[in-house]
Amino acid sequence: MRVAAFDCGTNSLRLLIADVDEQGRMTELRRETRIVRLGQGVDATGEFAPEALERTFAVAREFAEVAAEFSPEKLRFIATSASRDVKNRDEFFAGIFNILGVVPDVITGDEEAHLSFLGATAGHGLDSGPFIVMDLGGGSTELVLGTRDVTSAVSMDIGSVRLTERHMSADVPDQGQIQAAIADIDGHLDKAAEAVDLAAPRTMIGVAGTVTTLTAGILDLASYQRDRIHGTHLRVEDIDGQADKLLSMTRDARAALPYMHPGRVDVIAAGGLLFARIAARMDAAVKAAGAELDIMVSETDILDGTALDLARRQS
CATH class of the missing domain: 3.30.420.150 (Exopolyphosphatase. Domain 2)
Known part of the structure; x- marks a missing residue:
């Protein structure tokens, strides 16, 4: 199965496109990282700065074009720490949905732990x-x-x-x-x-x-x-x-x-x-x-x- 995974954290937005076989073995097709600093000032203001959102949306548009080249069967966009804390995250959700057609999943700490452990120990x-x-x-x-x-x-x-x-x-x-x-x-x-x-x-x-x-x-x-x-x-x-x-x-x-x-x-x-x-x-x-x-x-x-x-x- 071909999948596209997006990870949006406080500092970076990343993309992984991979084929995963029935035994869970993964073949990486494309991996990209961009520093977007989405969490700029969030600790002090409690909201995403307009320029941080625009940086993130610009990279999301770039990554959308990359993903389209590979035609993934499934796509997921996860968001972690910065997106849990802000008052204007609906603006972020709407922007990503307009670009990628999916709503970001703001994952819980428990799910973040599970996914980090799975990825770090794999292979x-x-x-x-x-x-x-x-x-x-x-x-x-x-x-x-x-x-x-x-x-x-x-x-x-x-x-x-x-x-x-x-x-x-x-x-x-x-x-x-x-x-x-x-x-x-x-x-x-x-x-x-x-x-x-x-x-x-x-x-x-x-x-x-x-x-x-x-x-x-x-x-x-x-x-x-x-x-x-x-x-x-x-x-x-x-x-x-x-x-x-x-x-x-x-x-x-x-x-x-x-x-x-x-x-x-x-x-x-x-x-x-x-x-x-x-x-x-x-x-x-x-x-x-x-x-x-x-x-x-x-x-x-x-x-x-x-x-x-x-x-x-x-x-």
Whole structure:
């Protein structure tokens, strides 16, 4: 079955067109990502900015033309954190419907967890569970625990865009801004630990653009290379070092990194700090339980999970 999956988050709009066979094996035909920053200012204003909507609609029109070339049998457009929080989301719904002929599904935290887990664990042949999938987005970050299926999950109202807008307005954040962001992150992690056992997993799978971009930096890639990044295993100290490096760089220096997407330049430092704090907290919890945590990076995520789930649906 041929499917088209669209994932609209706080920072990016993505498209995956794939064929999925009866055994659930997926063959990717086209994958596209554009940074639209739909969640621009949402944390402060509670609504989508007109320019953010127009950026998103422009990319949706581009993606509609791409999808039409492949004639998918099914299409689904999911929307996550930013779209849950706004007062004017009907304007967003109407715009997407006019372009694609489908109403966006603003998925619940539980469904986001299920789709992220499905996509992140698909095709890896993992056998060292339990796993925890960390889906680090622009507006929210999910921690999803499970082995074959999800056993528990939590969605934290922090991400690269929200943390940047709340705490890191300066080109190079000072220690006061960094400490404020750390306090925000750690407070959310304290609450998350009440819902998900952070000592339970043996493998942590990090997904989404912040994680993969930091990995490109750790690998010192000359360009963004998806195949090199996918399946990489990371050490906590390398994540922490890369996060510190990004926090100390100017915007121009971050923009000059050969693997950096222009749309991530403004928010990658806050996102890197969030990744580092989560990795360190998880690693400490697992070590305290007498085990070791393997940190792995996946280029498959909620978008892939959406495509696989869509192919399985009966109608």
